[in-house]
Amino acid sequence: MMKFIKRSYLFLVFFFLYAPMAVLIVNSFNASKSRTVWGGFTLDWYQKLFMDKTIMSSLGTTLIVALIASIFATILGTAAAIGIFYMKKRWRSLILNISYLPIINPEIVMGVSLMLLFVSMKLEFGYVTLVLAHMSFCIPYVILNVLPKLRQMDKHLVEAALDLGCDHWMAFRRVTLPEIMPGVITGFLMSITYSIDDFVISYFTHGSKAQTLAITIFSMTRRKVSPKVNALSALIFVAVLLVLIIVNVADIKKNSPKKKKGGVRV
Amino acid sequence: MNRKGKWIAGPYLLWMIVFVVVPLILIGVFAFTTTAPFDANGNRLTLEEAAVLEEECAQAGIDSTVTKKTVFTLDNIFAVSEYLPVLFRSAWLALIATAICLVIAYPLAYIMSRYSASLQRLVQMMIMLPMWMNFLLRTYAWMTLLEKNGWINKLFGLVGLGPFEMINTQGAVVLGMVYNYLPFMILPLYSVMTKIDNTTIEAAKDLGSNYLKVFSRVILPLSMPGIASGITMVFVPAVSTFIISRMLGGGTNMLIGDLIDLQFLGNAYNPNLGAAISLVLMVFILLCMSITNQLDNNEEEMEAKML
Numbered sequence: 402m403m404k405f406i407k408r409s410y411l412f413l414v415f416f417f418l419y420a421p422m423a424v425l426i427v428n429s430f431n432a433s434k435s436r437t438v439w440g441g442f443t444l445d446w447y448q449k450l451f452m453d454k455t456i457m458s459s460l461g462t463t464l465i466v467a468l469i470a471s472i473f474a475t476i477l478g479t480a481a482a483i484g485i486f487y488m489k490k491r492w493r494s495l496i497l498n499i500s501y502l503p504i505i506n507p508e509i510v511m512g513v514s515l516m517l518l519f520v521s522m523k524l525e526f527g528y529v530t531l532v533l534a535h536m537s538f539c540i541p542y543v544i545l546n547v548l549p550k551l552r553q554m555d556k557h558l559v560e561a562a563l564d565l566g567c568d569h570w571m572a573f574r575r576v577t578l579p580e581i582m583p584g585v586i587t588g589f590l591m592s593i594t595y596s597i598d599d600f601v602i603s604y605f606t607h608g609s610k611a612q613t614l615a616i617t618i619f620s621m622t623r624r625k626v627s628p629k630v631n632a633l634s635a636l637i638f639v640a641v642l643l644v645l646i647i648v649n650v651a652d653i654k655k656n657s658p659k660k661k662k663g664g665v666r667v
Numbered sequence: 668m669n670r671k672g673k674w675i676a677g678p679y680l681l682w683m684i685v686f687v688v689v690p691l692i693l694i695g696v697f698a699f700t701t702t703a704p705f706d707a708n709g710n711r712l713t714l715e716e717a718a719v720l721e722e723e724c725a726q727a728g729i730d731s732t733v734t735k736k737t738v739f740t741l742d743n744i745f746a747v748s749e750y751l752p753v754l755f756r757s758a759w760l761a762l763i764a765t766a767i768c769l770v771i772a773y774p775l776a777y778i779m780s781r782y783s784a785s786l787q788r789l790v791q792m793m794i795m796l797p798m799w800m801n802f803l804l805r806t807y808a809w810m811t812l813l814e815k816n817g818w819i820n821k822l823f824g825l826v827g828l829g830p831f832e833m834i835n836t837q838g839a840v841v842l843g844m845v846y847n848y849l850p851f852m853i854l855p856l857y858s859v860m861t862k863i864d865n866t867t868i869e870a871a872k873d874l875g876s877n878y879l880k881v882f883s884r885v886i887l888p889l890s891m892p893g894i895a896s897g898i899t900m901v902f903v904p905a906v907s908t909f910i911i912s913r914m915l916g917g918g919t920n921m922l923i924g925d926l927i928d929l930q931f932l933g934n935a936y937n938p939n940l941g942a943a944i945s946l947v948l949m950v951f952i953l954l955c956m957s958i959t960n961q962l963d964n965n966e967e968e969m970e971a972k973m974l
Contacts, residue, residue: 483676499683514694
C-alpha cells in the first residue's frame with residue numbers, strides 16, 4: 402500500500418514537471434496554429450525554424466559567447482582557486498565571499514550592476530560586453546568546482562615534486578593540474594551550461610547588436626502565437642536529453658571498478 | 668609554493684575588483700546620486716527652471732547655459748519607500764512558492780533517497796532534465812496551458828466547470844515560480860537525505876520511536892542543511908524574477924524585478940531609481956540569507972551541495 406502511494410506521488414510530480422513541455426512538443430507538430438485544436442501532422446514549423454535567420458544567428462552568438470566566456474573563465478577561475486587555496490584564512494574567506502557574490506546575488510542585480518559598469522566605462526554594448534558579463538558568473542562556478550579538488554589533493558605531492566627537482570611550473574603541470582583536472586573540466590562544462598541558459602544577465606548587457614538565443618526566445622514568446630517556439634522547445638528537449646544520457650553513461654563507466662595505477666605519473 | 672602560490676590569483680583579483688566589486692559600488696553610487704541641472708553661476712535649478720532657461724538660450728541663439736552635474740541625494744531611497752508594497756508582494760508570493768516547493772519536494776526527496784543506486788540515478792536525471800530546459804520556454808509552456816481556451820480550462824469544461832481566469836493572476840505567478848524552481852528544492856534535499864543512513868532510522872525505530880518521532884527527531888534535523896539550501900535556491904530567484912510575472916501575471920501583477928527592469932530598459936529611463944531599488948532588494952536578500960544561514964554555516968558543505 403505504502404509502495405503504491407509512493408509510486409503515485411512520484412508519478413504525479415513528474416507529470417507536473419513534464420506535462421507542460423509535452424504539450425509544447427506535441428504542438429510543434431500541429432499544423433494548426435491553435436494550441437488546443439489538432440490540425441494535422443506537419444514538420445513545417447521545424448523547417449521555418451531553421452530558415453529563421455534571427456534564431457540561427459542568435460544560436461551562433463550563444464554558442465560562441467558560451468565557448469569564449471567559458472574558456473577564459475576556466476583559466477581565470479582555476480588560477481583563482483589555486484591562489485585562494487594558498488591564502489591565509491582571513492583573506493581566503495573575504496575573497497571567497499566576494500567571488501561567490503555573482504551567483505548568490507539575484508541575477509537582476511548583477512545584470513543591472515554590469516550594465517551600469519559598461520555604461521560608465523562607455524563601452525559599446527555587444528559581443529564584448531556579453532562575454533565579459535558571462536565570464537563574471539562563470540568564474541565562481543569554476544572556483545566552486547576546482548577548490549574542493551585542491552582540498553582533496555595530498556599537499557605533500559607538490560612538496561615531493563619540488564624536492565625531486567621540479568620547478569614550480571613543472572610541479573603545477575605534472576602534479577597539481579592532473580589532480581584538479583576533473584574539477585577544471587566540470588567547471589568548464591558548468592560554465593558552458595549556465596552561459597547557454599542565461600537570460601537575465603544577457604538581457605541587460607547585450608545591446609542591440611548581439612542577441613543570445615534566450616533573448617530571441619523571449620521576444621518570440623511575447624507574441625502569444627508562435628509555433629516555431631514549440632519546435633525550438635522540442636529540439637532543445639531532445640538535445641538536453643541526449644546530453645544527460647551521455648553524461649550519465651560516462652559517469653557509470655567511470656565509477657565501475659577498475660584498478661588504480663600506482664606511483665606518481667611522470 | 669605557500670607564500671608565492673597565492674599570487675597566481677593576481678589577474679583574477681584584478682578582474683574581481685573591476686567586474687564584481689566596482690559594479691556593486693556603482694549601484695550604491697547611482698542609488699545615492701542623481702544628475703541635477705545647474706545654471707552658469709553654479710546655482711542648482713529645478714527641472715522647470717532648467718527648462719525655462721534652456722528655452723531662453725534657444726531663443727537667444729546661444730548654447731544652453733544649463734550644465735548637468737551629479738549630486739548626492741536621498742531622494743531615490745525615499746522614492747523606493749513608495750514601492751514597498753511591491754517589494755512585500757514579491758516577498759509574499761516568493762514565500763508562498765518556496766513553502767509549496769518545500770512541501771512537495773520533501774517527501775519526494777525522501778522517497779528518492781531510499782531507492783537503489785541505479786534507480787536514484789535515473790530519477791535524478793529525470794529531475795534535472797526540466798532544469799536544463801530553457802527557463803523562458805518552461806514559463807511559456809504554462810502560458811499556453813492557463814489560457815482561457817487552453818488545455819486546463821478545456822479539461823474543466825469536460826466536467827462542466829466554467830472557464831476560469833487563470834492566467835494574469837497572482838496564482839499563475841506563484842504556479843510559474845513553483846514550476847520553475849521545484850527541481851532546485853528537490854535536489855539539495857535529496858542530496859542531504861541520501862546521507863541519512865537507513866541504519867540510523869532503523870536504530871530509532873528499534874529504540875521505540877513511531878513514525879512521527881523518527882521524522883521529527885531524526886530525519887528533520889539531519890535534513891536541515893538541505894532545507895536551508897533549498898529555501899535559498901528557490902526564494903532568491905523567486906523574489907527577484909521579472910520574467911515569470913511578466914509572462915504569467917500580465918502587466919498588472921508587477922513584482923520588484925519588473926520595477927527594476929522598467930527603470931533600466933523601459934520607457935522611463937531612471938538608472939538612479941533603478942539602482943536604489945536594486946540596492947534595497949540586495950540588502951533585503953542578504954538579510955533573508957543571514958537568517959537561513961543560521962541553519963547551516965559550513966563553507967565546505969555549501970560547496971559540496973552546489974550542483
